[in-house]
Amino acid sequence: MNNIRSTIATVWRISAPYFRSEDKLAGRTLLAAVIAIELSLVAIDVLLNQWRGRFYNYLQVRDWAGFVWELGVFTFLATLNVALSIYQLYLNQWLQIRWRRWMTSRYLGEWMDKANHYRMQLQGDAADNPDQRISDDVKMFVDQTLGISVGLLSSIVSLASFIVILWGLSAESPLTLFGNTFHIPGYLVWGALIYAVFGTALTQWIGSPLVNLSFEQQRYEADFRFNLVRVRENSEQIALLKGESAERHRLSERFGRVVENWYAIMSRTKRLTAFTSSYSQAAVIFPFILVAPAYFADKIQLGGLLQTASAFGSVQSALSFFISIYRSLAEWRSVVARLDGFEMSINSATRLAAGTDSIDVVPLAKGNEIDLEKLLVRLPNGTPLVSANSFNLHGNERTLVTGPSGAGKSTLFRAIAGIWPFGGGSIAIPAKATLMMLPQRPYFPIGSLQASIAYPAEADAYSADQIRDVLIAVGLPKLASQLGVEAHWNRMLSLGEQQRLGLARALLFAPQYLFLDEATASLDEASEAALYRLLQEKLPATTIVSIGHRSTLEAFHQRNVELVRDGDQFALRDKDKSAASS
Numbered sequence: 257m258n259n260i261r262s263t264i265a266t267v268w269r270i271s272a273p274y275f276r277s278e279d280k281l282a283g284r285t286l287l288a289a290v291i292a293i294e295l296s297l298v299a300i301d302v303l304l305n306q307w308r309g310r311f312y313n314y315l316q317v318r319d320w321a322g323f324v325w326e327l328g329v330f331t332f333l334a335t336l337n338v339a340l341s342i343y344q345l346y347l348n349q350w351l352q353i354r355w356r357r358w359m360t361s362r363y364l365g366e367w368m369d370k371a372n373h374y375r376m377q378l379q380g381d382a383a384d385n386p387d388q389r390i391s392d393d394v395k396m397f398v399d400q401t402l403g404i405s406v407g408l409l410s411s412i413v414s415l416a417s418f419i420v421i422l423w424g425l426s427a428e429s430p431l432t433l434f435g436n437t438f439h440i441p442g443y444l445v446w447g448a449l450i451y452a453v454f455g456t457a458l459t460q461w462i463g464s465p466l467v468n469l470s471f472e473q474q475r476y477e478a479d480f481r482f483n484l485v486r487v488r489e490n491s492e493q494i495a496l497l498k499g500e501s502a503e504r505h506r507l508s509e510r511f512g513r514v515v516e517n518w519y520a521i522m523s524r525t526k527r528l529t530a531f532t533s534s535y536s537q538a539a540v541i542f543p544f545i546l547v548a549p550a551y552f553a554d555k556i557q558l559g560g561l562l563q564t565a566s567a568f569g570s571v572q573s574a575l576s577f578f579i580s581i582y583r584s585l586a587e588w589r590s591v592v593a594r595l596d597g598f599e600m601s602i603n604s605a606t607r608l609a610a611g612t613d614s615i616d617v618v619p620l621a622k623g624n625e626i627d628l629e630k631l632l633v634r635l636p637n638g639t640p641l642v643s644a645n646s647f648n649l650h651g652n653e654r655t656l657v658t659g660p661s662g663a664g665k666s667t668l669f670r671a672i673a674g675i676w677p678f679g680g681g682s683i684a685i686p687a688k689a690t691l692m693m694l695p696q697r698p699y700f701p702i703g704s705l706q707a708s709i710a711y712p713a714e715a716d717a718y719s720a721d722q723i724r725d726v727l728i729a730v731g732l733p734k735l736a737s738q739l740g741v742e743a744h745w746n747r748m749l750s751l752g753e754q755q756r757l758g759l760a761r762a763l764l765f766a767p768q769y770l771f772l773d774e775a776t777a778s779l780d781e782a783s784e785a786a787l788y789r790l791l792q793e794k795l796p797a798t799t800i801v802s803i804g805h806r807s808t809l810e811a812f813h814q815r816n817v818e819l820v821r822d823g824d825q826f827a828l829r830d831k832d833k834s835a836a837s838s
């Protein structure tokens with residue numbers, strides 16, 4: 257019960273924002289229309305039930321005029337039913353796509369907001385496979401939430417209406433057993449109730465493991481898919497390492513989990529279906545058994561018998577709503593749990609960025625240096641990594657940062673970029689300064705070369721001539737004629753060429769602060785020197801901070817700082833000073 261209550265509370269929390277959003281007018285109107293049509297369909301069911309009583313009575317007494325009239329009534333009700341059913345589905349689908357569009361855009365916005373997607377990864381696996389959550393889960397959530405809630409409402413209304421009818425019919429056809437008549441008020445209602453409660457309890461008992469199994473199934477499927485994508489993305493490495501057999505083994509193992517869980521679902525579903533089919537077959541005959549004695553004792557007519565059976569069927573099917581949607585309910589709850597986990601993970605990534613016990617990146621009102629105050633960068637598990645106290649990276653100066661591998665140089669850059677929250681202290685960066693980080697492996701989105709270089713700006717942010725000039729300047733003249741060519745540039749170009757292209761991007765963007773994290777490490781020394789000279793010439797006002805291992809880089813920097821071991825962490829020091837003190 258607590259589970260159901262908390263699922264409902266979660267569904268409300270996830271759904272309500274749409275119906276309060278800027279699209280609320282369309283959303284609410286469509287929802288109201290869907291509900292109104294659903295209720296009209298219940299009303300038609302009630303009218304058809306009463307029609308059934310009259311129709312069969314006319315047949316029994318061979319009343320031609322009554323028969324013809326009732327055929328007309330049926331035609332009218334049936335036509336209305338068809339028209340409403342068509343629009344019920346149409347409007348429902350319309351609402352689904354608007355609601356889904358809104359939720360997808362909200363999740364994309366929050367996921368992409370201030371590098372939340374990166375922090376969520378750093379936090380571990382709390383929300384694995386966000387791609388699945390944003391695509392499949394949102395779709396299923398909208399579809400199933402509408403289906404289940406509208407279905408539930410319709411069942412409740414239908415139940416109330418048919419209970420009234422069945423209560424009346426119980427008085428008309430009293431319970432007759434072995435020739436004795438018993439006047440039990442509403443006995444048909446009680447019969448339907450006992451039948452449905454018995455069915456619901458047994459279904460819950462047999463089917464409850466399906467909730468977990470279905471949750472696991474979707475997780476295993478997503479995990480398998482994710483690993484297939486990784487193979488696709490690293491296909492060259494795998495081919496060079498001849499890792500195909502290891503990959504096949506790993507993938508088969510993952511797919512094995514999909515299959516194993518599927519077998520468990522199959523066996524559970526088999527048992528559940530055995531019960532639910534027998535149950536719904538028995539439901540056809542059960543009301544006849546209850547009322548037949550009254551019919552054979554001539555207390556009711558054929559119409560009354562059939563009307564009772566149909567009303568009983570409606571009450572029982574409304575009560576058994578839970579039974580008939582058990583599978584989708586199980587799936588729905590796992591979808592709700594996954595979206596809830598995703599929202600919680602986004603929220604905790606947002607809190608992490610804004611939290612008091614994380615690194616504070618603040619704007620500096622005056623000056624053009626970057627101030628590191630009482631900075632302590634930690635690993636996600638809390639282990640201290642790099643410290644820097646009252647350390648300034650001077651503006652309009654080129655600084656080289658060196659230090660042993662794994663000391664935390666890249667992590668320090670991540671902290672300055674504002675995407676690494678773990679630690680304390682503050683990093684003050686001149687207000688409105690433009691920063692650009694160039695990693696060792698630059699990222700190029702799949703698309704035209706022009707769009708890939710301009711990224712994250714729009715493809716037309718720079719003129720074709722500007723782009724051609726920088727491509728020639730960075731030593732990629734052969735690419736200058738391919739601006740419109742669409743390709744997966746990260747795969748097409750050598751790492752050295754990608755690094756040249758990364759620098760071309762920096763030249764176009766011309767940031768005030770440029771951070772190069774081994775961004776030229778794959779180039780030969782002569783090319784690296786030429787590119788650094790190009791940066792000095794083209795971006796004379798840019799403050800450059802480089803990470804590099806080659807001593808030849810020192811010639812292009814005015815200041816050298818290094819990370820030196822200080823207890824169980826590394827500290828940032830000016831190289832000359834530390835050399836002097838040692």
Ligand SMILES: Nc1ncnc2c1ncn2[C@@H]1O[C@H](COP(=O)(O)OP(=O)(O)OP(=O)(O)O)[C@@H](O)[C@H]1O
Nearest residue numbers: 378635636641659660661662663664665666667668
């Ligand atoms: N997301 C992470 N979770 C846990 N540990 C991490 C994470 N990212 C980095 N580290 C650890 O932090 C340490 C510093 O890594 P970093 O990449 O900053 O080193 P680096 O000085 O740039 O090394 P290199 O010169 O080899 O590039 C390493 O021990 C690394 O394993």
